[in-house]
Amino acid sequence: MAKIDIGRVFHALGDPTRRAIVDRLSTAPSSVSRLAEPLEITVTAVAQHLAVLEACGLVKTEKVGRVRTCRIESAGFDALQNWIAEHRTQWERRLDALREIVEDDE
Amino acid sequence: MAKIDIGRVFHALGDPTRRAIVDRLSTAPSSVSRLAEPLEITVTAVAQHLAVLEACGLVKTEKVGRVRTCRIESAGFDALQNWIAEHRTQWERRLDALREIVEDDE
Numbered sequence: 766m767a768k769i770d771i772g773r774v775f776h777a778l779g780d781p782t783r784r785a786i787v788d789r790l791s792t793a794p795s796s797v798s799r800l801a802e803p804l805e806i807t808v809t810a811v812a813q814h815l816a817v818l819e820a821c822g823l824v825k826t827e828k829v830g831r832v833r834t835c836r837i838e839s840a841g842f843d844a845l846q847n848w849i850a851e852h853r854t855q856w857e858r859r860l861d862a863l864r865e866i867v868e869d870d871e
Numbered sequence: 872m873a874k875i876d877i878g879r880v881f882h883a884l885g886d887p888t889r890r891a892i893v894d895r896l897s898t899a900p901s902s903v904s905r906l907a908e909p910l911e912i913t914v915t916a917v918a919q920h921l922a923v924l925e926a927c928g929l930v931k932t933e934k935v936g937r938v939r940t941c942r943i944e945s946a947g948f949d950a951l952q953n954w955i956a957e958h959r960t961q962w963e964r965r966l967d968a969l970r971e972i973v974e975d976d977e
Contacts, residue, residue: 772887779882791961837962845955849948855897856943 769844773821777841782806783814787823787837794836797826875950879927883947888912889920893929893943900942903932 777783786800801811815835818824822840826833883889892906907917921941924930928946932939 772885772890775881775890776885779878779885781878784878784881787958791958793965837958839959842955842959845951849951849955852893852897852943853945853948859899 769822769840771844771848773817774823774841774845777817777821777823780814780817782810783818786811786814786818786835790824790835790837794834797833797835800835875928875946877950877954879923880929880947880951883923883927883929886920886923888916889924892917892920892924892941896930896941896943900940903939903941906941 778787782804785804789795789800789803797811797815798808800815801808804811815824815826818841819826819838822838822844823842824835825838826835828834884893888910891910895901895906895909903917903921904914906921907914910917921930921932924947925932925944928944928950929948930941931944932941934940
C-alpha cells in the first residue's frame with residue numbers, strides 16, 4: 766500500500782456513516798449488502814463510502830465470486846496513531862524542557 | 872471540559888490549515904497573529920479555525936491583556952487515541968479468537 770494521506774484519513778472519519786461502517790467492520794468482516802441494511806442507505810451509497818475508506822487504508826474489500834467482503838485494514842489506523850504520537854512527542858518534550866528550567870531555578 | 876465529540880475532532884483535522892496550526896502549536900504556544908503569518912491567511916480566518924479546534928478539545932486559547940495565546944490541549948488527542956484503541960481491541964480480539972480456532976484444528 767502506498768503512503769497514507771493523513772488528511773484523507775481524517776476526512777474519511779469525519780463522516781458519521783463512515784464511522785458506523787468502521788464500527789461494524791471492527792467487530793466482524795461483512796458483505797457490502799449486509800453493511801447497508803442497518804444503515805438504511807443504498808448499497809451504492811455504502812460502496813461510495815467504502816471507496817473513500819479503502820483509498821485511505823482504513824478498509825480493504827475483496828470480491829470472491831459475486832460477493833464483495835469488507836474488512837478493517839490496519840494501515841490507516843497505524844497512520845493515525847503515528848500522527849498522534851509524533852505531535853504528542855513534540856509537546857511533551859517541550860513540557861519536559863520547561864520543567865527542567867523550573868527545577869533548575871529552585 | 873465536556874465529553875469530546877470524536878466526529879468533530881476528525882472533521883477539525885480533515886482541514887490542512889487546521890492541521891498546520893496543530894503542527895505549529897505542538898512545537899510551541901503562539902499568539903494568534905504569529906500563527907497567521909506563515910499560513911498567509913487573515914487573523915480572522917485563523918481565529919475561526921482556532922474556534923473549531925478549541926470546540927473539540929485540540930487547542931486551548933487564553934487571552935492575557937491584549938494578546939490571545941494558543942496552545943495544544945491534550946483532551947482531543949486523548950479522545951482520538953481512545954477511539955483508535957477501542958477499535959483495534961475489537962478486531963485484534965477477533966483475530967486472536969480465529970487464531971485459536973485454527974490452532975485447535977491443527
